[in-house]
Structure formats: C-alpha cells, structure tokens
Amino acid sequence: xxxxxxxxxxxxxxxxxxxxxxxxxxxxxxxxxxxxxxxxxxxxxxxxxxxxxxxxxxxxxxxxxxxxxxxxxxxxxxxxxxxxxxxxxxxxxxxxxxxxxxxxxxxxxxxxxxxxxxxxxxxxxxxxxxxxxxxxxxxxxxxxxxxxxxxxxxxxxxxxxxxxxxxxxxxxxxxxxxxxxxxxxxxxxxxxxxxxxxxxxxxxxxxxxxxxxxxx
Amino acid sequence: xxxxxxxxxxxxxxxxxxxxxxxxxxxxxxxxxxxxxxxxxxxxxxxxxxxxxxxxxxxxxxxxxxxxxxxxxxxxxxxxxxxxxxxxxxxxxxxxxxxxxxxxxxxxxxxxxxxxxxxxxxxxxxxxxxxxxxxxxxxxxxxxxxxxxxxxxxxxxxxxxxxxxxxxxxxxxxxxxxxxxxxxxxxxxxxxxxxxxxxxxxxxxxxxxxxxxxxxxxxxxxxxxxxxxxxxxxxxxxxxxxxxxxxxxxxxxxxxxxxxxxxxxxxxxxxxx
Numbered sequence: 001x002x003x004x005x006x007x008x009x010x011x012x013x014x015x016x017x018x019x020x021x022x023x024x025x026x027x028x029x030x031x032x033x034x035x036x037x038x039x040x041x042x043x044x045x046x047x048x049x050x051x052x053x054x055x056x057x058x059x060x061x062x063x064x065x066x067x068x069x070x071x072x073x074x075x076x077x078x079x080x081x082x083x084x085x086x087x088x089x090x091x092x093x094x095x096x097x098x099x100x101x102x103x104x105x106x107x108x109x110x111x112x113x114x115x116x117x118x119x120x121x122x123x124x125x126x127x128x129x130x131x132x133x134x135x136x137x138x139x140x141x142x143x144x145x146x147x148x149x150x151x152x153x154x155x156x157x158x159x160x161x162x163x164x165x166x167x168x169x170x171x172x173x174x175x176x177x178x179x180x181x182x183x184x185x186x187x188x189x190x191x192x193x194x195x196x197x198x199x200x201x202x203x204x205x206x207x208x209x210x211x212x213x214x215x216x
Numbered sequence: 217x218x219x220x221x222x223x224x225x226x227x228x229x230x231x232x233x234x235x236x237x238x239x240x241x242x243x244x245x246x247x248x249x250x251x252x253x254x255x256x257x258x259x260x261x262x263x264x265x266x267x268x269x270x271x272x273x274x275x276x277x278x279x280x281x282x283x284x285x286x287x288x289x290x291x292x293x294x295x296x297x298x299x300x301x302x303x304x305x306x307x308x309x310x311x312x313x314x315x316x317x318x319x320x321x322x323x324x325x326x327x328x329x330x331x332x333x334x335x336x337x338x339x340x341x342x343x344x345x346x347x348x349x350x351x352x353x354x355x356x357x358x359x360x361x362x363x364x365x366x367x368x369x370x371x372x373x374x375x376x377x378x379x380x381x382x383x384x385x386x387x388x389x390x391x392x393x394x395x396x397x398x399x400x401x402x403x404x405x406x407x408x409x410x411x412x413x414x415x416x417x418x419x420x421x422x423x424x425x426x427x428x429x430x431x432x433x434x435x436x437x438x439x440x441x442x443x444x445x446x447x448x449x450x451x452x453x454x455x456x457x458x459x460x461x462x463x464x465x466x467x468x469x470x471x472x473x474x475x476x477x478x479x480x481x482x483x484x485x486x487x488x489x
Contacts, residue, residue: 019256023247031242045243052250053276124237131234150235178228 004072012067019056030080036147037084039136047087051080074162081144134184138177145170146177259306266416272309278330282383323352343377350391353418354447357395359484397428434481436460436473443468448479
C-alpha cells in the first residue's frame with residue numbers, strides 16, 4: 001500500500017495523531033523543495049514549517065472523505081511552492097536582483113555524509129553546489145517544475161497537478177530546464193582543474209554524477 | 217575530471233540523478249516547530265512569579281500548563297499523564313506571552329492571555345472563566361462560583377475543577393476559598409503557597425480565617441446599607457465606625473441591607489440574588 005494512502009486514512013480517522021506522522025514523513029522533502037526554490041536555509045525552514053501548519057489548518061476543515069481522497073505528496077508540494085513564491089516576491093521587493101549564487105558558494109550547502117573518500121566527497125559537494133546555484137538561475141516557473149519533477153521526484157502528472165498546469169506544459173518546462181542546467185554547468189565548469197587540487201588521496205569509488213558527466 | 221564509470225543512454229540521466237541528490241534533511245527544529253504551532257506538542261520554560269520561578273508550557277494555541285519548576289522530570293511526566301502531549305524545554309517563554317502573564321500576575325485584568333483548554337469539560341471551563349473575574353486582593357467561596365455559573369448545588373464539583381486548573385496563577389484558583397473562611401487546598405505547593413500568593417496580592421489569610429472563625433461572612437456599611445463579601449474592595453473601604461458584620465445573608469437582608477453589585481454576596485448564600 002502507498003504509504004501516503006495509509007497516512008491519508010490515518011489523518012481522516014484521527015487528525016491529531018496522524019499529523020505528527022505526516023510531519024515526520026514530509027518535513028525533509030518540503031524543506032528540500034523550499035530550499036531549492038529559494039536558496040536560503042532560513043527562508044526555507046520558515047516556508048516548510050508554515051506549509052505544514054497551513055496543511056494542518058486546512059485538514060481541520062476538511063471532511064474525512066475528502067482527507068482520504070487527498071494525494072498528499074502533490075497537495076503538500078502545492079502549498080510549499082505557493083508559500084515560497086510569496087516569500088520570493090517579498091524578498092524581491094526588499095532587495096531587487098539579489099544573486100543567490102554567492103550565498104550557496106559561501107558554504108551554506110550542508111556537509112556531505114562521510115561515506116566516500118575525501119576527494120570524491122569534495123567533488124560531489126562541488127557538483128551539488130554548482131547544480132544548486134544553476135537551479136536558482138532558472139526562471140521561477142521552470143525552476144518549480146524541475147524541482148518538483150526531479151529533486152522531489154513527483155511524476156509528470158503529480159507535478160502538473162501540484163503546479164495546476166497541463167502535463168504538456170510541465171514536460172516542456174522540465175525539458176527546457178534540464179537543457180538550461182546542462183548549458184549553465186558547461187560554462188561554469190572548468191574542464192581540467194589544476195593538478196594541485198587533485199590531492200594525493202586515491203579516488204576509491206568515483207561517483208557517477210560528476211560535473212563532466214552532467215555536461216556531456 | 218572524473219570519467220563516467222558507466223555509460224548512460226539518456227544524456228539527462230546523470231543530471232536527473234544529480235538533481236535527486238539535492239535532497240536535504242530538514243533542520244531538527246522544523247518538525248518540532250510545526251507541531252508546536254499546530255498545538256500538537258508543547259514547550260516549556262520558567263518565568264518568575266510571586267511564588268518564585270514557575271514552569272509555563274505553551275503551544276500555538278496558548279498557555280497549556282503552569283506548574284512548579286523545581287523538578288523538570290516530574291513536570292514533564294505530570295504533563296504527559298494529564299495532557300497527553302509531548303513537552304520539551306525551551307530557553308524562554310515567548311516575549312509577548314511572558315509580558316502578558318507578568319501583567320496578569322501584577323493584577324492587570326485587561327491583558328488577554330490565550331489559553332489552550334482543549335479536552336476540558338464545559339463545566340470546568342465555566343468555573344475557570346468565573347475565577348478569572350475575581351479581582352486581585354479578593355477571594356470568593358466555592359459556593360459563590362457554583363451559584364454564579366448556574367450550578368448552585370455543584371460546590372464540590374467546583375472544588376474539583378479548581379483542583380484540576382491547568383494554569384494556576386493565570387486562572388486565579390488561589391482566590392477561591394472555603395465558605396467557612398479557611399484557605400483550603402492549592403495545587404501549586406499546598407496551603408502555604410496559597411497564603412503566600414494571597415499575601416503578595418495584599419490579603420492577610422490569617423485575619424481572613426480569624427474573622428471567618430468568629431462567624432463573620434459578610435460586611436455591611438451602615439451609611440450605604442450595602443452588604444459585601446469581606447474582601448470586596450467596597451467592603452474594605454467601610455470605616456470601622458460604620459462596619460456591620462453579618463453571619464448570614466438572610467440576617468443582612470432582614471436588617472435592610474442590599475447585596476453589593478460588584479461582589480454579589482447573595483450568590484451561593486442561599487438567598488436569591
């Protein structure tokens with residue numbers, strides 16, 4: 001059984017006991033969506049928390065039958081994307097044309113788990129940082145489509161439902177978004193870093209998603 | 217840089233996989249914050265009071281619990297048993313809430329403090345809301361509350377509701393005493409604590425008990441012909457010369473006195489208000 005179907009049934013039967021389960025299951029993905037849309041951890045945390053609170057308040061007003069029918073993943077994504085959009089508008093009003101790239105470059109990306117060799121790890125972190133920065137340079141609508149479809153892993157149908165767009169539009173936005181990301185990574189990627197940075201540590205397990213591969 | 221370790225048919229596959237890799241763990245406080253704001257979990261911190269530091273628990277709906285702060289483990293256990301939600305310690309009570317509680321404890325009854333009284337019976341809530349009307353420095357008998365909320369016979373149930381007051385000090389159950397004048401029990405540290413808090417509010421519990429033991433239940437003013445409960449602010453203004461003690465409301469009524477409109481001494485007296 002789809003865990004979200006079971007969770008929706010739990011929420012319909014006992015909202016106050018079911019909701020902490022929803023928080024546990026969805027907090028990280030909503031935080032990820034908000035972070036990848038906004039680029040700043042503080043804003044992302046506030047948006048994700050607010051999304052959960054709003055979801056709860058909406059559920060309080062829903063009939064049990066309506067809660068059971070809810071498709072929680074896209075529904076929660078919609079709330080998060082809308083809140084992130086409002087937040088970005090406010091931020092843009094305050095500080096026009098802010099570039100989020102430097103913030104990401106300033107080391108606000110979280111540390112990687114130390115389960116790979118140091119060199120690989122550094123390269124992975126670097127890849128993530130560049131990709132996250134490139135994502136933030138996409139136009140907001142395209143960015144939302146790429147984030148929901150590929151960072152969060154919703155299906156095309158779910159992404160379309162979450163963004164209230166036709167599936168065809170979502171497919172086109174995602175495909176154009178991926179093309180732009182590839183192009184952007186190609187321009188910022190130094191094809192051959194200076195030998196000094198390669199280090200003495202032998203790479204044990206090359207990660208399949210190197211920057212070079214992304215730009216292939 | 218790194219060469220591909222396995223060839224990919226789809227040129228987007230690696231990019232898609234890297235995007236998937238952008239998932240992040242939520243900060244630890246996020247889930248906690250969401251549960252706190254929706255009122256599904258609570259936080260507590262200490263606040264100073266006339267009784268020393270007290271523990272105040274709250275969530276997004278309001279203040280949910282006030283208790284002794286001396287034994288955090290026992291506090292969290294009591295909360296879990298009686299309220300059934302998880303409770304974690306915070307560094308401080310949120311500013312606005314702390315200021316509101318402090319103003320309330322200082323006697324300002326205009327300050328609104330949101331209270332989370334979910335799961336309590338309408339009777340209990342009615343008792344607590346009535347107790348909130350008792351001014352600082354005054355006390356009322358249990359029977360007075362019972363009569364005022366329309367259940368004149370439910371005096372024991374009123375006592376029980378006050379004993380289960382989840383937010384003592386804010387809901388001033390310490391201002392409710394037995395009709396024989398004795399101070400009665402108090403959840404936040406027993407009768408001694410009750411005496412201390414009443415003294416901090418300007419009321420000498422010993423004098424109150426002594427006069428009650430002498431049979432004095434009401435005080436009338438010979439000039440206004442109005443009769444009050446002994447701690448009513450109007451009664452405390454009556455000069456010695458004009459003060460007329462009464463042992464019962466029928467006696468006061470028979471002497472031609474009418475009940476005070478502020479303290480409504482007829483409530484719970486056996487005389488129709």
